[in-house]
Amino acid sequence: MAGTQAETGLDPLDRAILLALVEDASTTNKALARRLGVAESTCAYRVRALRRRGVIRGATVRLDPAALGSPVQAMIKVRLGSHSHEHVNTLYDALAAVPGALQVFHVAGADDFYLHVAAADALALRDLVLNHITTHRVVRQTETHLVFDHREGAGLLPR
């Protein structure tokens, strides 16, 4: 079974802490401790341990792309002509640096990269592809799919 305590070293308290922090990372340690029924110092100790062990990699704020002027999202499949290690890594870096790039997936299959982007409108999306992706010689083909909607999933802390 995946994600058990034996395999991950996470007990139910750790999981409850992670669940709460994924939902709202700005929960105070005090509130967290009270909700989970442990001492504040215990709760703080656990959170620090989770960070130290690398389970928690950091904290971010979730932004609304539309509120930032980019209400249009797309998934752009990028196919390469050459798959030399150097070409792949160079393009990977270039894709991650594209203005409006939200995430980049390096995947197996006919397409090499999936680039999730946000842009102001369809025209800006076209310009993004023409100015930052197809300009790379190693790119053989791109395919842009409009993203109607995007959700977070249940994640790895079921229950």
Place this chain on the structure above:
Amino acid sequence: MAGTQAETGLDPLDRAILLALVEDASTTNKALARRLGVAESTCAYRVRALRRRGVIRGATVRLDPAALGSPVQAMIKVRLGSHSHEHVNTLYDALAAVPGALQVFHVAGADDFYLHVAAADALALRDLVLNHITTHRVVRQTETHLVFDHREGAGLLPR
């Protein structure tokens, strides 16, 4: 031009705050104010305003899927047989609820959904597809692509 102050109502201070909080949401308000050269109360006021206006949707912790026992990631393309509003919405909900589902994209094109998942190993991935995706009658076809690597992009707050 996308993302200008006129269009988004965000001045340079707002952008600097967002940039800092995206990088590390656990930055204290005090440190943030000092770094940006404004009063603590001003900084706190701006952050509250950004939350109220919906630019900041919330805060989360970044977890390491591998540390949670799921080092294998995949992108699963899901194609439907019927595209009635009801079928699409029902499946959307079902995909988001799949254990290990990190994100779901509802996209335009031949494939209807891209499901980004994490699993313990290849076998768990197979079981995930067979038990939670192809079991839905409306699913006509799936295509699972291993995710070699996954990065965050430059985002919407260019320098």
Place this chain on the structure above:
DNA sequence: CTTGAAATTGAAGCAGG
């Protein structure tokens, strides 16, 4: 919108169980 100072609240350190 911004500010500084007061008042409240939360976090960190530590010795003991």
Place this chain on the structure above:
DNA sequence: CCTGCTTCAATTTCAAG
């Protein structure tokens, strides 16, 4: 590994520029 207590630091509030 967990806890309560003390000390220290951060956040919130607010009247005023």
